[in-house]
Amino acid sequence: MLRFALKRAVAAVLVLFAISVLVFLIFFATPGADPAARIAGRNASQETLQQVRESFGFDKPLPVQYALMMRHLFIDRDLTSFVNRGVEVIPQIKQAIPITLSLVIGAAIIWMFFGILMGVAATAGRGSAVDPLIMIIGVIGVSLPVYWLGEVVNLMTQSRLHDSFFSWVPPLGYAPLSSGVWNWASHLIMPWMTLAVLYAGIYARVLRSEMVGAMNEEYVRMARAKGISERRVLWRHAFRTSLIAIVSLFGLDFGALIGGAALLSEVVFGLQGVGKLTYDSLQNFDLPVILGCVMYAAFFVVLANFLVDLVYALLDPRVRHV
Amino acid sequence: MAIGTTEVLSTPATQSAGPWRTAWRDLRRNKVAMGSIIVLIVIFAACLAAPLYASSVMHLDAFTSNLDGKFTVNGVTGPVMQSSDTGLGLGVNPIGPTWLWNNFFLGADNQGRDVMSRLLYGGRNSLVIGLVSATLCCALAGFIGIVSGYFGGGLDAVLSRGLDVLWAFPVYLLAICLSVVLINQSLTIGPITLNSGSIILPILIIGVIYVPYVARPIRGQVMSLREREFVQASVGAGATDARLLRREILPNVLPTLIVFLPLMTAINMLTESALSFLSIGVQPPDASWGTIINDGVGLLYTRPMVAIAPGVMLAITAVALNLLGDGVRDALDPKARLRGAV
Numbered sequence: 099m100l101r102f103a104l105k106r107a108v109a110a111v112l113v114l115f116a117i118s119v120l121v122f123l124i125f126f127a128t129p130g131a132d133p134a135a136r137i138a139g140r141n142a143s144q145e146t147l148q149q150v151r152e153s154f155g156f157d158k159p160l161p162v163q164y165a166l167m168m169r170h171l172f173i174d175r176d177l178t179s180f181v182n183r184g185v186e187v188i189p190q191i192k193q194a195i196p197i198t199l200s201l202v203i204g205a206a207i208i209w210m211f212f213g214i215l216m217g218v219a220a221t222a223g224r225g226s227a228v229d230p231l232i233m234i235i236g237v238i239g240v241s242l243p244v245y246w247l248g249e250v251v252n253l254m255t256q257s258r259l260h261d262s263f264f265s266w267v268p269p270l271g272y273a274p275l276s277s278g279v280w281n282w283a284s285h286l287i288m289p290w291m292t293l294a295v296l297y298a299g300i301y302a303r304v305l306r307s308e309m310v311g312a313m314n315e316e317y318v319r320m321a322r323a324k325g326i327s328e329r330r331v332l333w334r335h336a337f338r339t340s341l342i343a344i345v346s347l348f349g350l351d352f353g354a355l356i357g358g359a360a361l362l363s364e365v366v367f368g369l370q371g372v373g374k375l376t377y378d379s380l381q382n383f384d385l386p387v388i389l390g391c392v393m394y395a396a397f398f399v400v401l402a403n404f405l406v407d408l409v410y411a412l413l414d415p416r417v418r419h420v
Numbered sequence: 421m422a423i424g425t426t427e428v429l430s431t432p433a434t435q436s437a438g439p440w441r442t443a444w445r446d447l448r449r450n451k452v453a454m455g456s457i458i459v460l461i462v463i464f465a466a467c468l469a470a471p472l473y474a475s476s477v478m479h480l481d482a483f484t485s486n487l488d489g490k491f492t493v494n495g496v497t498g499p500v501m502q503s504s505d506t507g508l509g510l511g512v513n514p515i516g517p518t519w520l521w522n523n524f525f526l527g528a529d530n531q532g533r534d535v536m537s538r539l540l541y542g543g544r545n546s547l548v549i550g551l552v553s554a555t556l557c558c559a560l561a562g563f564i565g566i567v568s569g570y571f572g573g574g575l576d577a578v579l580s581r582g583l584d585v586l587w588a589f590p591v592y593l594l595a596i597c598l599s600v601v602l603i604n605q606s607l608t609i610g611p612i613t614l615n616s617g618s619i620i621l622p623i624l625i626i627g628v629i630y631v632p633y634v635a636r637p638i639r640g641q642v643m644s645l646r647e648r649e650f651v652q653a654s655v656g657a658g659a660t661d662a663r664l665l666r667r668e669i670l671p672n673v674l675p676t677l678i679v680f681l682p683l684m685t686a687i688n689m690l691t692e693s694a695l696s697f698l699s700i701g702v703q704p705p706d707a708s709w710g711t712i713i714n715d716g717v718g719l720l721y722t723r724p725m726v727a728i729a730p731g732v733m734l735a736i737t738a739v740a741l742n743l744l745g746d747g748v749r750d751a752l753d754p755k756a757r758l759r760g761a762v
Contacts, residue, residue, distance in 0.1 A: 109584075116585040124597050237746075241738030243690050245697050246713055246731035249720060253728075257721040359590045362694055376593060377698065380600045392593055399588045 102411050110404045117396040118389070122164050125385055133385060154180060171390060181382045187390040190375060197272050198371035201293065201363065202355040204286055209294035209301060210348070216298065217305025217340075221313065222332055232302065239299025248292045248366035255288055270368035289367040293360060297351060304347060308340035315339075342413065346406045353402025357395030443675070446751035453747025456740040463737055467547060470540035477522050478534050482541050483705045486532035493518055500524070500532040517725050526725050529715050535726050542707035543733060549623050549708065550689035556627035557684055558634055558677045565638025570646065570661075570669060580639070587632040595691060598625045599700035617703035622695060626688045634680050638673055645672055675752040682745035686738040693734055709734045 126133060134150040135142065142150075151157045155166065170177035171187070179185045220232040255264040266284060273281045312318060313336050321335050322328075361373030372391060379387035437445070447453055474482045480489070489500040501512040514528035526535040568579040586594070602621050614620050645651055651668050659667070689709075695701030696710025704711065709730035716727025 112581075113584050113588050116581070117589055120585060120589070121597065124601055237739055237742045238735070241686065241690075241742055242735050243693050243697075243710075243713070243731055245694060246727070246734070249713070249717060249727055250731070253720055253724050258724075354590045357590050357593075359592050361592055361596075362697075365698070377596070380596055383600070388597070392589075392597065395590050395593055396588055399590055403588060 099411065103408060106404055106407050110400045113400050114393070114396055117400075118168065118393055119164070121389055121392045122160075122167070125388065126160060126163065133383065167386065167389060171386075171393065177386045177390060179379075179384050179387050181379075181384040181387075187386050190387065191372060191390055191394055194370060194372045194375045196274070197369050198356060198358070198360060198364070198373065200272070200275070200282070200286055201289055201360055201369060201371060202352065204283075204290040205293035205297070205360075206348075206352055206355075208290055209297035212294065212298040213301025214305060214344070216302035217309060218332065218337060220302065220306045221309040221336065224310065229306075233306065236299040236302040236306075239295045240303070242295060244292060244296050245362040245366050247295060248289070248363055251288050251292055252366065272369050272371075289363050289369065292367075293355075293363045300351075301344060301347070305340055305344055308343045309336045312336040312339050342410075346410065349402045349406040349409075350399070353398045353400075354395075357398035358391060359395075439675075443748075443751040447747055450747040450750065452743050453751075456744040456747070459736065459740040460744070463543065463733070463740075464547065467540050467543035470537065470544060473540055474534070474537040478524075478537050479522075480534050480537065482533055482537035482707075484533075486528070486534075489528075489532045491515060491518075491523055493520060493523055500528050513722050514719070514726075516723050526729050527723055529712075529726050530719060535712070535729065538707050538712055539709070539729055539733065542709050542712050542730060545619055545702050545706060545708040546689055546692060546710070546734065547737070549619055549626065549692045549702070550685045553623045553627035553688045553692070554681055554684035556623065557630050557688070558680050560627065561631045561634035561680075562638055562673060562677045564631065565635040566642050566665065566669060566673060568635070569639040569642025570665060572643075576639075583632040583635055586629070587636070591629050591691070592694065594629050595625055595695055596698065596700060598629075599695055603700050603703065617706065619702055619706065622692055622701050626691050626695075629691075630684060630687065634677070634684065638676060641673060641676060642669055645669055679745065679749045679752055682741045682748060686741035686745070689734065689741075690738060693730075 134147050134154065134156050138146050138150045155163060158166075167177065175188050177187045179187060179190075216232050216236060220229045220236075223229045223232070252270065255267040256270065260267065267288060268281075268285050271285060273285045275282045309332075313331075318331055318335050321331050326334075356372075358371075358373040358376050360371065361377055363369070364371040364374040365377055372394065376388065376391040376395070378384075379391060470482070474480065480486060487501055490497055491500055498515075500515055502515060514530060514532055515524055516527040518524050518527070524534055524536070526539065529535055529538065564579055564583070568576045599622070602625070603617070645668070651664065654664055654668050692701055692708060693710030693713065696708045697714045699711070699714060702708040702711050712730040713727050716724070716730070719726050
């Protein structure tokens, strides 16, 4: 087991390294992508371009540039923004993390609750109208563009119904937990719900198909033959075995969202989280911030993958020998 | 899983139809899937008719700004851009929906252009990008998955590591990184030059980022196919790699790829719209449903229909594609499953 974990850890580090190189290449070595030109502006003269190249170190060979940037990011931890010179990258990311965490954890609780509820209810309601109805709701949830749903929610809560039903919804933005629990939560309830709609749909669909599969297994027939109640079969036998698929999916989705995949929700609801920071830095072509954010995001995705693999190997010893 | 194995075993040989025909028969009996196909055909046809609608019904070009335009409803003529009736009464608002087919059915956008015409034109781009990139993605993933799973060894190691790296990259971040770098400049690869703002760029970007999601299950499927008896029998009979791939592997992988196609189209359309919403997808003056939603955000509280309409179209199309995908899966390969993508 330890050997398996070590092998996986090494692979994870290699993937992180490859991602850092990939991002670096995307921004520095794509044909026609000249960071100096982006920083200097559209109509910059040749001299200005040359100045920019020298002052940002773009005239050095690519591997040297890469090594320098990585040293500043990970060893000296003093990488600074290209656009707002003097502003360090790492504190910016640190500042954004609590906002993203608040958004994603709240949304995750809601979507796990509704996803499991819908998946189990659909399985239990097979053969009746309940199952197709829940699955249609799930499909609609999966098919709605999340940013659009966010804008419609804003339209309702900030404008159309703001004077009546949604008068308790504060203006867009984030309030830290230290300003009071209700103040914090009321700012986030709408973003939570919006983000959860998509994932609740996905989880309900995955859980239902897993559980329907499990209901046809021998051990479920056995449990029934023993005379166990249908409810107990559903929860103790079908649900528990199907949970493995949900948990591994959850690990990956949660990792990606913490890493900034909630970007669209953050942009729409004006939350200055990691996703929004990434987006803003991309708009300004602020390479050090982009690199910092992407490495941060990749770290969480790789970590989630690693943990999921590990949990799998713990549950199923056969995996360790692959 | 080989397709139709159980049917073939359980039905008498005289009645057995080919797996494709069986699948098509199942699909035709599936009312939800058939309904989805009809909805998709209607949306396709409407979007194809966009130039016809703009020129013959609306009589207004959908791409040139129309700030000084006029409209006439019930004999009353007024400017398309009206002075604001909210707040301090400063500035102008485009007219809202008239619900008249020939006269700003969904209102005008902030350039005074007809939203309905742009919705139809935008649908063309959204559909084309979704479909072509999904096809590209499935073809590429099929190729990588088959090569990697069949030949194994060093080639598999390299390809799998490559997929791992892409997989660990949150898709939206990867798409956004690539788009930001590529979208504002023309790209020259060898003899081919892509103009900036060409919709080929979003197609390529979206086509590539989802490759691991499809290639991984295909690779696993090919690896288990290699161990199956019918493949081993073929190997024993002295079949070449080319023959094995063509006659044994590909026919068994193809259904899975076809199942992925409608699902990937839906996901890709949503991704395209998200990129366009962030103004790094389809570039003006071209439109897609995502860019129209982006246009509509500025008018959200005064003329919400500009943003609502394209979102509704996108949602209807994606629901139809997902339901069709479920139907195709039930008909072809009940085991295929796509990891829920963001």
